[in-house]
Amino acid sequence: MSGAQEQATSVLIVEDERIIGFNLRLQLVALGYRVTAVAASGDQALKRIHEQRPDVVLMDIHIDGDMDGIDTAARIPDDWRIPVIYLTAYAEQSTLDRAKTTRPFGYLLKPFSERELHATIQMALERRRVEEALRESEKRLSLALDAADMGCWELELPTRRMVRNIRANSILGLPPEEVAGSWDAFLNRIHEEDRHAVDRAFSQAGFTDQAQVLAFRSVLTNGTVRWLKTRAKRFPSPTNGAAFGDVLAAGDEAKVVGVVQDITEQRAVEDELRKAATVFETTHDGILILDVDMTVLAVNPGYCAMTGYTLAQSRGRPVPMVSAQSADFSASVERALRREGHWRGEIAANHRDGHPLALTVEIAAVKDANGLFAHHVMVITDITAIRQTQRKLQHLAHYDHLTNLPNRLLAAERLEQAIHGAMARQQRIGLLFVDIDHFKTVNDTLGHGVGDQLLCAVAQRLRDTLRPDDTVARLGGDEFMVILEGIDRPETAAGMAEKILAALAVPITLEPHELAMSASIGISLFPENGRTRDDLIRAADTAMYAAKDLGRQGYAFYTPQMTIDAVAFMTSLSDLRRGLERGELVLHYQPQVTLDTGAVVGVEALIRWQHPDRGLLGAYDVIPIAEQSGLIIEIGTWVLRQACRQAQAWRDAGLPALRIAVNVSARQFSSGNLPLLVSSILQDTGLPAEALEIEITESTLQSGYRTIKVAEELQQMGIVLAIDDFGTGYSSLGSLKALPITRLKIDACFIRELPDNDDDKAICDAIIAMAQRLRLEVIAEGVETPAQRAFLRERGCSEAQGYLFHRPMPADAIAALFIDGDHRRATE
Ligand SMILES: Nc1nc2c(ncn2[C@@H]2O[C@H](COP(=O)(O)O[C@H]3[C@@H](O)[C@H](n4cnc5c(=O)[nH]c(N)nc54)O[C@@H]3COP(=O)(O)O)[C@@H](O)[C@H]2O)c(=O)[nH]1
Numbered sequence: 001m002s003g004a005q006e007q008a009t010s011v012l013i014v015e016d017e018r019i020i021g022f023n024l025r026l027q028l029v030a031l032g033y034r035v036t037a038v039a040a041s042g043d044q045a046l047k048r049i050h051e052q053r054p055d056v057v058l059m060d061i062h063i064d065g066d067m068d069g070i071d072t073a074a075r076i077p078d079d080w081r082i083p084v085i086y087l088t089a090y091a092e093q094s095t096l097d098r099a100k101t102t103r104p105f106g107y108l109l110k111p112f113s114e115r116e117l118h119a120t121i122q123m124a125l126e127r128r129r130v131e132e133a134l135r136e137s138e139k140r141l142s143l144a145l146d147a148a149d150m151g152c153w154e155l156e157l158p159t160r161r162m163v164r165n166i167r168a169n170s171i172l173g174l175p176p177e178e179v180a181g182s183w184d185a186f187l188n189r190i191h192e193e194d195r196h197a198v199d200r201a202f203s204q205a206g207f208t209d210q211a212q213v214l215a216f217r218s219v220l221t222n223g224t225v226r227w228l229k230t231r232a233k234r235f236p237s238p239t240n241g242a243a244f245g246d247v248l249a250a251g252d253e254a255k256v257v258g259v260v261q262d263i264t265e266q267r268a269v270e271d272e273l274r275k276a277a278t279v280f281e282t283t284h285d286g287i288l289i290l291d292v293d294m295t296v297l298a299v300n301p302g303y304c305a306m307t308g309y310t311l312a313q314s315r316g317r318p319v320p321m322v323s324a325q326s327a328d329f330s331a332s333v334e335r336a337l338r339r340e341g342h343w344r345g346e347i348a349a350n351h352r353d354g355h356p357l358a359l360t361v362e363i364a365a366v367k368d369a370n371g372l373f374a375h376h377v378m379v380i381t382d383i384t385a386i387r388q389t390q391r392k393l394q395h396l397a398h399y400d401h402l403t404n405l406p407n408r409l410l411a412a413e414r415l416e417q418a419i420h421g422a423m424a425r426q427q428r429i430g431l432l433f434v435d436i437d438h439f440k441t442v443n444d445t446l447g448h449g450v451g452d453q454l455l456c457a458v459a460q461r462l463r464d465t466l467r468p469d470d471t472v473a474r475l476g477g478d479e480f481m482v483i484l485e486g487i488d489r490p491e492t493a494a495g496m497a498e499k500i501l502a503a504l505a506v507p508i509t510l511e512p513h514e515l516a517m518s519a520s521i522g523i524s525l526f527p528e529n530g531r532t533r534d535d536l537i538r539a540a541d542t543a544m545y546a547a548k549d550l551g552r553q554g555y556a557f558y559t560p561q562m563t564i565d566a567v568a569f570m571t572s573l574s575d576l577r578r579g580l581e582r583g584e585l586v587l588h589y590q591p592q593v594t595l596d597t598g599a600v601v602g603v604e605a606l607i608r609w610q611h612p613d614r615g616l617l618g619a620y621d622v623i624p625i626a627e628q629s630g631l632i633i634e635i636g637t638w639v640l641r642q643a644c645r646q647a648q649a650w651r652d653a654g655l656p657a658l659r660i661a662v663n664v665s666a667r668q669f670s671s672g673n674l675p676l677l678v679s680s681i682l683q684d685t686g687l688p689a690e691a692l693e694i695e696i697t698e699s700t701l702q703s704g705y706r707t708i709k710v711a712e713e714l715q716q717m718g719i720v721l722a723i724d725d726f727g728t729g730y731s732s733l734g735s736l737k738a739l740p741i742t743r744l745k746i747d748a749c750f751i752r753e754l755p756d757n758d759d760d761k762a763i764c765d766a767i768i769a770m771a772q773r774l775r776l777e778v779i780a781e782g783v784e785t786p787a788q789r790a791f792l793r794e795r796g797c798s799e800a801q802g803y804l805f806h807r808p809m810p811a812d813a814i815a816a817l818f819i820d821g822d823h824r825r826a827t828e
Contacts, residue, residue: 042067232258308352430493748782
């Protein structure tokens with residue numbers, strides 16, 4: 001075979017009539033074609049085609065065998081793309097229609113000329129070349145779309161058919177036939193909320209030559225919703241001759257060609273970016289974008305509002321809050337960013353106008369796509385208000401709101417620290433408990449406002465007296481604590497106590513009052529009196545009570561005996577409290593008689609304690625503990641009620657109307673509600689007011705304006721007031737005259753040595769004479785001998801009480817006295 005022959009177009013002839021086939025071959029060769037074979041049947045033809053792959057097949061329709069030419073052409077594989085030209089002598093429509101389904105490249109109606117043969121073959125080859133080129137271009141388009149992750153679709157408007165679909169199906173997640181089929185099937189895949197908009201945009205009226213861009217959602221078969229974006233343009237059908245850009249008239253054949261792209265991820269990123277941008281713009285936190293050298297690239301409005309720096313003042317510069325920190329700080333931030341990629345901490349900084357800011361700062365390093373540090377993002381939160389509130393709360397928790405001195409909590413912490421320091425330095429600490437004497441009286445008489453002012457003044461005096469390093473704290477009420485650190489000797493603590501006493505002794509002016517204060521100070525020493533905070537506090541407290549017992553206005557060092565006494569006291573107190581609860585307290589009554597006849601005119605109620613282990617205990621086992629602990633208020637109330645109830649019971653039992661004398665302690669007397677209490681007890685028991693006599697000591701009446709007022713109120717109620725233990729106090733004649741009292745009770749100590757002791761005689765004479773002048777009645781207590789009785793009667797004392805007449809006795813013994821007639825006994 002020559003080279004020319006090799007280049008020549010190869011042709012297979014399928015013709016069952018030999019002579020025609022032979023002539024055709026001659027013609028073709030003459031025209032320069034190379035005839036590969038002449039096949040007479042379909043089977044032969046297909047075999048040759050497989051073996052020779054000719055460029056063109058000339059196929060007679062009516063041939064030998066089971067298959068005609070059309071059937072044979074239909075079996076040639078599509079992808080071999082071998083053009084088939086039918087040769088036929090007949091051209092009936094049904095044959096042509098059938099032939100059409102095999103997409104033939106031409107028809108030659110027998111007989112045909114050589115020119116027709118050549119022209120038809122050349123046209124077929126040209127068409128194949130064009131189709132090949134188109135296929136190639138579509139392939140490249142498909143590759144390009146693949147690379148761009150896009151799909152392409154083509155809608156034929158009049159038929160609403162999708163006539164082309166390159167990758168669109170995979171983007172829509174659909175089987176190819178669905179998209180390639182109808183526009184409505186395509187629409188069905190679109191989210192129902194977006195469907196109408198898509199249909200309107202691409203298939204309905206109003207579509208111009210402008211490209212339309214639309215984002216919409218499609219729903220995949222598994223229910224997943226994806227965001228798609230399509231850009232489409234309407235093109236006129238090439239057949240109607242309209243130019244691109246012409247607005248087509250209705251009915252014009254036209255196509256819409258579009259590309260589709262899945263933008264779900266892109267949209268998610270955009271959403272995130274949009275959110276981030278919103279956060280950036282609206283958050284109150286400051287956000288800064290910095291370059292790798294920590295120079296500001298951008299700041300958000302939150303940063304500007306927080307710091308006072310504008311974007312223009314910030315861009316291209318370091319962050320002022322960070323650059324104002326120490327070099328060590330910057331180094332540690334850099335290190336953390338390099339190692340861990342972030343840093344978080346709190347800094348103290350300043351606003352541009354200078355006011356202080358407390359900020360938490362978070363810096364994160366941002367890497368680029370190559371893994372290199374590209375930026376830093378800094379987020380700043382203003383916690384100034386939080387820190388200020390914390391400081392305020394801290395202050396409230398640790399400082400006394402009235403005096404602004406450290407409170408009990410802080411004092412305890414400071415003492416703890418002082419102990420640690422003293423241990424390390426082998427030093428001594430002096431702990432002083434300062435309790436203002438009679439502060440309650442100030443509160444009760446002048447009111448709490450003055451009391452508060454006084455406490456503030458005392459706090460100031462203490463501060464002024466002590467060194468700045470010493471701690472002065474208010475523990476509560478009128479109690480203050482002083483911690484003296486690093487003192488060399490106990491005498492130093494004593495010296496400080498004296499200084500404090502002297503400072504407080506200077507009268508304090510609280511208009512219109514001028515108050516002279518005193519205090520009782522207890523001192524404990526570290527390490528002598530305790531090595532722990534609680535031990536030292538306990539010791540100073542105990543010592544303070546000892547100072548009070550010693551007469552107040554002084555100081556006392558702690559001694560171990562104080563603890564022993566305190567423990568004994570606490571034991572007795574709890575014993576007494578239990579006794580009160582269990583009803584072990586009882587009253588005995590000692591008759592009071594007229595000296596003339598010895599007749600019983602009254603009784604004094606005296607407390608006794610029927611102790612389960614110790615037997616019947618006297619008033620001295622009850623009253624001092626009760627006084628010291630404050631339990632006297634409760635016990636005194638019980639005594640008053642019990643005595644009145646008993647007195648009324650005797651009356652109800654037919655005994656003569658006896659006066660009942662009840663001892664009332666100073667604390668109870670000045671408690672403020674005594675008149676009210678007495679009034680309610682009288683009302684409850686039914687005892688007439690004039691039957692009750694209240695005995696108070698001289699010192700009780702001398703304790704101030706308030707007690708005199710109470711005495712007056714009681715007198716106005718009809719109650720008799722007697723001054724007990726008279727002569728042992730310092731009542732002046734003047735004051736006695738002004739006081740609302742009825743009776744003086746000469747103290748037993750002046751009676752004891754009568755009539756032998758001249759001093760006692762003189763005192764008794766004076767008291768009796770003075771009482772007569774002031775029209776006061778007099779009773780002598782502790783009368784034990786007839787000589788004492790004789791002396792007193794002779795001097796004009798009208799009544800007496802003592803063992804000579806009757807000892808204190810239980811209530812039923814008093815009743816028996818009257819039944820037996822002993823109450824009229826005139827002892828000679
Ligand atoms: N606030 C209260 N004080 C009370 C109450 N009950 C008693 N007291 C006071 O306690 C002090 C001691 O009282 P008491 O031990 O009861 O002694 C009284 C008499 O028993 C005792 N007395 C009476 N006559 C004689 C006597 O001839 N010789 C002698 N040696 N003692 C005698 O004197 C006490 C009565 O004292 P007074 O009240 O001063 O008249 C005492 O101060 C009581 O006041 C109470 O309930 N509340």
